[in-house]
Amino acid sequence: MLEFHQVLAEDGALFGRPAVTVAPGATLIPGWLSPEVQQELITSSRQWAMGPAGMRRPRMPDGSFMHLQSVCLGWHWKPYQYSLIADDVDGERVRPMSPRIASIARAAVRDAAQLDPSVSGNPDAYTPDAAIINFYDDDDRLGMHQDRAEDNAAPVVTLSLGDSCIFRFGNSEGRSRPWRDLILQSGDLFVFGGPSRFAYHGVRRTLPGTSPAGLDIRRGRVSVTVRETGLSV
Template sequence: MLHEDGALFGRPSVVVAPGATLIPGWLSRDVQQELITCSRQWAMGPAGMRRPRMPDGSSMHLRSVCLGWHWKPYQYSRIADDVDGARVRPMPQRIKDLARAAVRDSTQLDPAVSRNPEGFSPDAAIINFYDDDDRLGMHQDRAEDNLAPVVTLSLGDSCVFRFGNPEGRARPWRDLVLQSGDLFVFGGPSRLAYHGVRHTLPGTSPADLDIRRGRVSVTVRETGLLESWT
């Protein structure tokens, strides 16, 4: 069953599972536009946008660009060797600040999100671009060397996001509609929960947002990797 908007009272914040929170409308419209504009610039490269390939050679049903660390299934590196061989762009301080605030606010809603929200030290971001027919299969975020919370910011078209459990891809799961400006954070007992994007909802982007089409997600993580930037 989809998370229903409260037309009369607005969309309330939700504890989806222990350690997993949804805060609707967390980003102001100005910040949403700022992130969309920056995402376009990051996508142009160097180390720009590409369609990631799975280890078996198949392509994922989305395009992405990385900051801080370059991710490809299922490893991190400093070099975008599946794009142009360029060094990945540094993690912007603006993204770090937003992610830290996201973890603080989510932990206030559910203390299970993080035992030490002030210690959250994000160092990698994956910006995913979803066209009308794109999706992301159920998976775990396991490439990191710690279990710090994962922060996701949604921009543009809404999507149906499936959030499951740490044991496998089967039920129980919960389907949620993530709209532009929404914040979703999962940590603690839900940090290794399987999750994915079932499909986007074309044409649902706010009319005053300059995104043209599709959905953008900004997912921020703390890798725990110790290699210095220099």
Template sequence: MLHENGALFGRPSIVVAPGAILIPCWLSQEVQQELVTCSRKWAMGPAGMRRPRMPDGSWMHMQSVCLGWHWKPYQYSRIADDVDGARVRPMPQRIKSLARAAVQDAAQLDPAVSRNPEEFSPDAAIINFYDDDDRLGIHQDRAEDNSAPVVTLSLGDSCIFRFGNPEGRAKPWKDLVLQSGDLLVFGGPSRLAFHGVRRTLPGTSPAGLDIRRGRVSVTVRETGIPDL
């Protein structure tokens, strides 16, 4: 999917920080529509879409559905006990293949993404659904038991995505515009960088994509949890 010069459709790839790279327009329109259609199906359940609740009782400002492993702050399980008690859907092979290709493409542009990109073995995906006013607070992805990269695919409306540093929530950070079809991968020295979605940009979804409003993100990880 990656052009030799690291640029697609006139938007150059960006090394956001060592080990973190943004590749614009990585997904074709056809694959974007495929993921939107599948996301609707996954959201219907079993173990379907819900608004995650933080340990302090507050609700997160988006809705999500999980594949492979069910995530709720801040742990993984095989059972969606905060939804309907059903077993989480298996990780689709299609998502695994896309995530593996994403890490390999990103590592071509910045080897700091992963020392062994061909060994990336994703087993969990979180599909987040953002309405016009939704957001995701600045946080670290620390629930996984390894340093494998994180892969995020964007669909629908664009968003302002804040990518910080591993030391804390304060500056330095970069505010990126993630558009539909864009790929963001972060690993290596940026694996524990703080990050979040500041806001969505309503009405920016590309023409022809069957999504009326909002943003969908597909975030894929390797948990490192043995499959007992």
């Protein structure tokens, strides 16, 4: 079986890009996913997007569409609730959570907590049960928001694939400053929990043409966001 991630050096650096504590409880680990696992996730995401309960452009409560497309595993998410049925796609039951993604996410929380223990008080107890896989085309973006649909404060894990993006990570009080803009590249890991669990965050824009050579992705950026909902069937 392929390794989930690449080994961090003693200083937390991979290929000259050191790990960064963006805020207490929020950690960026560049290049965490190996190229092989990046490709594995891209290939799997293509299959999940085909359905049932496949890819769609989520609609906001006011009727407007989000500037991205997504497919869900484990629990189907639409702003701002979870369900087991993809009633805004085809009415089918959402696909099961991928054990592979869950294993990667558990390793992600453990590694992030080693760099910043405030990410999670008990990383070994992390039990992710939902994944939202977003596809960003060249002009897509995601406004500043909080992840508050979950029934607990377990960390959120984000894996970046394909084109880079400018990711804005803010504060827990509102959408205004202070915030920090980061470039997330393919293979990067971002985890936020603890005191940063409810920080506002968003994707300002993608950077077309920045996908790594050799990665079989036609265009755009894919993010795999993993959560522990706290919900029961």
